[in-house]
Amino acid sequence: MKTIIGLEIHAQLLTETKAFCACKIDVNAKPNTNICPVCTGQPGALPVLNEKVVEFAIMAGLAVNCEIHETSSFDRKNYFYPDLPKGYQITQYFHPIATNGYLNLESGKRVRIRRIHIEEDAGKMIHSSENITESKTSLIDFNRCGVPLIEIVTEPDMNKSEEAKEFMEKLRDILRTLDVCSGNMEEGALRCDANVSVIDDDGRSSSRVEVKNINSFRYVQYAIDYEIERISKVLRDGKDVKHETRGWDFVTRTTVSLRSKEEENDYRYFPEPDLPILKVSKSQIENIKLNLPELPDQKAERYMKAYNLAKDNANIISKDKIISSYFEKLVSLKIDPKDSSNWIVNDLIALFNADSIDFNADKVPIESLKTLIEYTNSGKISRLSAKEVLGEIYKSGRNPEDIIKERNLIQVSDKNSLVPAIKKVIENNQSVVEQYKKGKTSVVGFLVGNVMKETKGKADPKVVGELVKKILDGEIV
Amino acid sequence: MLSKLSVEELIEQIKLNKISAEEVTNHFVEKTALVDPKIKSCISTVFVKGGDGILKGIPFMVKDNMEVTGTKTTCASKILENYVSPYTAMAVQKLLDAGGVVIAKTNMDEFAMGASTEYSNFFTTKNPWDLQRVPGGSSGGSASAVASGMVPFALGSDTGGSIRQPASFCGIVGYKPTYGLVSRYGLVAFASSLDQIGPLTKNVRDAALIGNIIMGKDQKDSTTVEKQMNLLKEIEDPIEGFKLAIPKEFTKGLSDSVKNVLNDAIDNFKKMGVKVDEVSIPSLKYAVAVYYIIAPAEASSNLSRYDGIRYGLSFDGESVDDIYTKTKDEGFGREVKRRIMLGTFTLSATYYDAYFDKAQKVRAKIVHEIKQVFNSYDAIIGPTTPSVAFKIGQLSSPLEYYLQDIYTIPANLAGLPAISLPMGKVDGLPIGLQIMASRFEDEKLLRIGRNYEISRGKFPLPEVIL
Ligand SMILES: [Zn+2]
Numbered sequence: 001m002k003t004i005i006g007l008e009i010h011a012q013l014l015t016e017t018k019a020f021c022a023c024k025i026d027v028n029a030k031p032n033t034n035i036c037p038v039c040t041g042q043p044g045a046l047p048v049l050n051e052k053v054v055e056f057a058i059m060a061g062l063a064v065n066c067e068i069h070e071t072s073s074f075d076r077k078n079y080f081y082p083d084l085p086k087g088y089q090i091t092q093y094f095h096p097i098a099t100n101g102y103l104n105l106e107s108g109k110r111v112r113i114r115r116i117h118i119e120e121d122a123g124k125m126i127h128s129s130e131n132i133t134e135s136k137t138s139l140i141d142f143n144r145c146g147v148p149l150i151e152i153v154t155e156p157d158m159n160k161s162e163e164a165k166e167f168m169e170k171l172r173d174i175l176r177t178l179d180v181c182s183g184n185m186e187e188g189a190l191r192c193d194a195n196v197s198v199i200d201d202d203g204r205s206s207s208r209v210e211v212k213n214i215n216s217f218r219y220v221q222y223a224i225d226y227e228i229e230r231i232s233k234v235l236r237d238g239k240d241v242k243h244e245t246r247g248w249d250f251v252t253r254t255t256v257s258l259r260s261k262e263e264e265n266d267y268r269y270f271p272e273p274d275l276p277i278l279k280v281s282k283s284q285i286e287n288i289k290l291n292l293p294e295l296p297d298q299k300a301e302r303y304m305k306a307y308n309l310a311k312d313n314a315n316i317i318s319k320d321k322i323i324s325s326y327f328e329k330l331v332s333l334k335i336d337p338k339d340s341s342n343w344i345v346n347d348l349i350a351l352f353n354a355d356s357i358d359f360n361a362d363k364v365p366i367e368s369l370k371t372l373i374e375y376t377n378s379g380k381i382s383r384l385s386a387k388e389v390l391g392e393i394y395k396s397g398r399n400p401e402d403i404i405k406e407r408n409l410i411q412v413s414d415k416n417s418l419v420p421a422i423k424k425v426i427e428n429n430q431s432v433v434e435q436y437k438k439g440k441t442s443v444v445g446f447l448v449g450n451v452m453k454e455t456k457g458k459a460d461p462k463v464v465g466e467l468v469k470k471i472l473d474g475e476i477v
Numbered sequence: 478m479l480s481k482l483s484v485e486e487l488i489e490q491i492k493l494n495k496i497s498a499e500e501v502t503n504h505f506v507e508k509t510a511l512v513d514p515k516i517k518s519c520i521s522t523v524f525v526k527g528g529d530g531i532l533k534g535i536p537f538m539v540k541d542n543m544e545v546t547g548t549k550t551t552c553a554s555k556i557l558e559n560y561v562s563p564y565t566a567m568a569v570q571k572l573l574d575a576g577g578v579v580i581a582k583t584n585m586d587e588f589a590m591g592a593s594t595e596y597s598n599f600f601t602t603k604n605p606w607d608l609q610r611v612p613g614g615s616s617g618g619s620a621s622a623v624a625s626g627m628v629p630f631a632l633g634s635d636t637g638g639s640i641r642q643p644a645s646f647c648g649i650v651g652y653k654p655t656y657g658l659v660s661r662y663g664l665v666a667f668a669s670s671l672d673q674i675g676p677l678t679k680n681v682r683d684a685a686l687i688g689n690i691i692m693g694k695d696q697k698d699s700t701t702v703e704k705q706m707n708l709l710k711e712i713e714d715p716i717e718g719f720k721l722a723i724p725k726e727f728t729k730g731l732s733d734s735v736k737n738v739l740n741d742a743i744d745n746f747k748k749m750g751v752k753v754d755e756v757s758i759p760s761l762k763y764a765v766a767v768y769y770i771i772a773p774a775e776a777s778s779n780l781s782r783y784d785g786i787r788y789g790l791s792f793d794g795e796s797v798d799d800i801y802t803k804t805k806d807e808g809f810g811r812e813v814k815r816r817i818m819l820g821t822f823t824l825s826a827t828y829y830d831a832y833f834d835k836a837q838k839v840r841a842k843i844v845h846e847i848k849q850v851f852n853s854y855d856a857i858i859g860p861t862t863p864s865v866a867f868k869i870g871q872l873s874s875p876l877e878y879y880l881q882d883i884y885t886i887p888a889n890l891a892g893l894p895a896i897s898l899p900m901g902k903v904d905g906l907p908i909g910l911q912i913m914a915s916r917f918e919d920e921k922l923l924r925i926g927r928n929y930e931i932s933r934g935k936f937p938l939p940e941v942i943l
Contacts, residue, residue: 087781273670
């Protein structure tokens, strides 16, 4: 059995104003406050293209290795819906601005990108019931109407739901690095429709099913997996898979039929007569290319080469530009890059992940982490204590020195004060000492552990280890 | 006698302190109150004053498909019967800024789809030359208002001849500027790639004067172009040595009486030392067919927004589709529905290649062939309409109406500037001479028109008997 997956992704662009009028974009604005004759489809109003939208679309296109077209054009996609005030959406159907790109997944697999085009978002509807057909009343907010989008269409090059998820995450990381899209799927700033079909072991191919309304990265995987299973079962039962559009229901974690292909709109695409051909010059494209920020893959490559970071760490740090700039600042403060990466990946990111929030440099000031790493490396506090302090900084934002002092975490590495404790442990573990004397040196760790317990974790394990050996070997009496 | 004066003459009178700007405005407001009940040019009378400028106190009327803040903009449609404009169209704003005063919004065929105002949802406007006849359309309200002296000029819009054909029927001047010269911002779209705003005036000089004010690149209309021109500056420079082309396709099947009038016009040109040749532009025979694919296609999309959700007529319904169906069924007239259906059909995935795409290709061919003619000629001339104004109710089939625009459509398809000005009378009714020039050669167009106008002599307008 083989699965074929293609994605259609919509990304809201982070421009200050809308795609075809001067209205502000502000997700927090009161409903219907950022509107004008153009974006509410008043008679006689005309669209004017926001240049920033073109720049952002070109940036995205270049970042995913697309060919950027010096000439592209706008078209109208006609359909009726209350949140679409003009009765058509301005899009690029016949001649998109970018085509023929790709992204490589971690496995080395290449997912080709067929096209990227510019279009406008519709308004937002709030229904009194589940959906428009069951609702007595529906409200429309046109603030979102005309917000610029780019649609990114892949070739059906993915075969596993994990690949689709990875592609989406990779794309999000790129768009965020470019600062052209927030990448937030839950808020609808990044949306994903998946086209799924299955070929069974006898070579029978199912129709293509489109799954819409996937609103998180996890659900990309769940929804596709659900759909693969559903289609496979239909095939196993010897039935025909309907060519249809289905919606992901995150409550039931299933997909439900939205409409069959026969019920699909005929969008009556035709060239938008209100907008001239979109022309961008070679030099304009070159200029955007030159000013493109370092992309996650390039950054990871650099970290591996320059700092000798492990691939996993390099990837994790470089995919988010807030994390990577945090890392680079830490390195610039003379903290060893490998140490920095380990602390960020193993300890710091874990804290944010546990709370399911985005990495935020303000929660743990770079200076604080620097101090913490220095304390640990010089043996003043144990790694374990450091972790505890980091947790406290994350929670309260307090100064690490204060926390260390208050919790009395400075390690005991003074031999004279440690020897009595070690001797006590040796006394209580004579059988273990016997094993050591027979040549089983690995038991030292056990003894060290007990010493640590005895000193409530404040002893420096390295120093303890050395002392234990010396006492056992009779070098210290 | 003020009603007989041109815009230029009125400006002169005010400048010489023979009359005040206010008196001029008031005169035409009163005249309208007297004459309009007979002619029925106006859908609504309004009073919107502008700033201080060359047009100070000069009243004008605006076709009811242009937005003027606070006025109803109905497009002569039930669906927008109570729609009040939230903003002002750029062309109107420029006239207001120049001091003009809007005193009425004029009747038209619904959404500018028609050639007689008979397709207005409200009433049919009368031709001041003969009240039994139509004034032409779709800018019939504006043309009849100027011809009957209610205003010295009015704005119309021209998608397939909607300024020029009523100008021809009413014996006045109708000027459609080059596509892209005048902002369409605030003009309710019928067919966006063809629509253009222009003035209806008593003479060519006034057309140039108003043209100068309303033209110019507008940030709000991306299809406008920056062009420096002054339509009045060289308008009376002689045209000796000019070459004009008359396409065979424009004279085939003309009645003898129209031919005679046209021949007189040709003689006038020859007397001015202008060469007039017959040429052939074979693709012109497809112009009407191409137009009736492209215009309805764009219209079907442009009129989608009248859905009863945000503004205009709205019927409650069981479902969204029910609201749409009831609103559109009640709100749109027969001709509008016919064109929406035609356009929806030709844009459908199955027929796109066979109709819309093919029409676009033929349009390109027409543009190309006309361009070829302009390589050797300064302008193309011919009659504006095949005949004089017809009687109200005389035409019965849509096709007969569609053929009204047979000579005017090519200028819209090619985005050319074109003008209609009276060239004579047939059976006591006026008929226009149409002149078309190359894109953005509006100066030359009006210069040819003005020279002809001078050679022709005065063309008195009718006195409406009250
Ligand atoms: Zn807006």
